[in-house]
Amino acid sequence: MDIPGLPARRAALNLIDAVLRRGETLDQAGGSALARIKGDADRALARAIAGEVLRWRADLDALIDSATRLPLADDAKARAVLQIMLAQVLRLETPAHAVIATGLPLLMGGPRRLAHGVFSTLTKRAVTLPEVPTLPEPVMERWGIRAETIAAGLAVPPPLDLALRDAAATAEWAERLGGVSLMPGHVRLPRGIAVEHLEGFREGAWWVQDLAASLPARMLGAGEGRSVLDLCAAPGGKTMQLAAAGWKVTALDNAKRRLERLRENLERTALEAEVVLADAFTWEPQEKFDAILLDAPCTATGTSRRHPDVLHRIAPRQIEEMAEIQTRMLARAAEWLKPGGTLVYAVCSLEQEEGEDRAADVELTLAPITAAELPEGLSPTGEGWLRTDPGMLAEAGGLDGFFIARWVKG
Incomplete structure (x- = not known):
């Protein structure tokens, strides 16, 4: 007999497995994991459960380990099921009886008694999670002294x-x-x-x-009919900003489906842009541009508030690969600028290798970002760049992590 709510929990388990074992994003994993679920509410529940497990995984594991005589293997299914069960009680405020009814069947043929015992022990103790999630150790090492502040901004979705x-x-x-x-x-x-x-x-x-995602385009100011290239433009937020600010926009991307969304967004907002489906490494413009906005491909660790999977998927290898792509794209963009033209570089990454290290190698004249261009509470760095992270503007709801820099071609 079907148990109401069980498919959503099973889907959450599959989502988490896809992220941790196969390195997929939650969005990528959702296609297959959520395919058999009927109803938007259950799909949203599965995503919410998976997201909270990934956000609080280290702390959930600490609770589980405190209630077991022998530690469960990191990849044990019983551990994953307990993570799902505890996340529902501690983060989603699901009644314990409903958690048990939809959690233990996931271990059919497995250690259901063990999982039930651990869950009951922890709920009787009235355990709680800390106010701030504990980041995975590799992430803490990468982010260094910034890690504690960033983690404080990851406690809740944005x-x-x-x-x-x-x-x-x-x-x-x-x-x-x-x-x-x-x-x-x-x-x-x-x-x-x-x-x-x-x-x-x-x-x-x-x-x-996101507020932080809107800042790169703002660094170009009013267009007044001048030409701008929006590199990596899809799904279109920056393109629409630039068009609304009076720029003559060329929006380039190599993702056909995402460009379709961009066209739909332009149609809905009655804004205009020339949309180009092309690879930035082979495409050549017919004329140079007054400005270029390069929101480059990156590891997207700055979006960890809404995509906590990045806390577990990204490793030095991916960061290094992205940094190489960013260097090549910055070099291409600099070639396409008119003399006196402005280049804005941005990444939604919290990694120094993708932000500060890339900006330090650009051989153009820095056009420092000023506090007057930013929301109250944000300030440029001493170098004239901008670094945001999820712990900033916390009282107002926070924002994503971005690195932004701006130059003028002499």
Whole structure:
């Protein structure tokens, strides 16, 4: 007999396994893991359970180990099931009886009695998780003194940020949507809202874009009809920002499906851009550009608030590979700039190798980022770059981790 809620828990188990064992993203794993689940609510539940396990995995393991006489193997199915069960009780506030009813069947033919005993022991102790998740040791080593502050920003999934087509209407849209604004052209709402049902969606008055992700395009200012190349443009948030700011935009990407989303977003917002499907390493523009925005491919560790899988998937090898791609793309972009043109480089990564180290090698004239261009509470670095991380603006809901730098071609 089918147990209500069991498919969602089984899907969560498969999502976690895909991330930890195969190195897939949650989005990649979702295609197969969620395929048999009926209903958006159960799919969302499976994603939520998996996300909380990945966010708090080290702390969940510490609790499990405190209640077992002999340690479970790191890859033991019983450990994974217990992680899922504890995440529901401690993070999603699921009643213990429902957790047991949908968790133990995942161990059919396995150590169900052991899992039940560990779970019961911990719930009787009324255990809790720390206020701040413990990061995996390799991540702590990479992030060094920044790790504690960053971890504080990962405790909960992020709020919903909207970028407005008309920055002059910021106060109006903040009031209409019941949100707050941290800078012109931005409105922040609580998470969990159905975006397509919000006022202004159908008429394209705004689009979803994390506050930090909106900063690179802002560093180019008003376009006044000048030409800009948005490299790695899909799914289109930066392209729409630039078009709304008066730039003549060429939006280039090598991902066909993501470019289709970009075209749909442009149509919904009634903004214009020339969309180009091409590989940045083989494509050549007919004319050089007044400005180029390179939001480069990266490890995306800065998005760990919403994608906690990156805490477990990314290792030095991936960082090194991305740094090589970024170096090559920066060199290409510099060639395509007009004299006097502006280049903005950005990555949603918290790794120094992808940010500061790449910027230090650029042989253009630095155009320092200023505090006046940023939301209150953010400041440029001493070098004139910008580094954000999830622990910043915590009282306002935080933001993703980005590195941004800007230069002018002499």
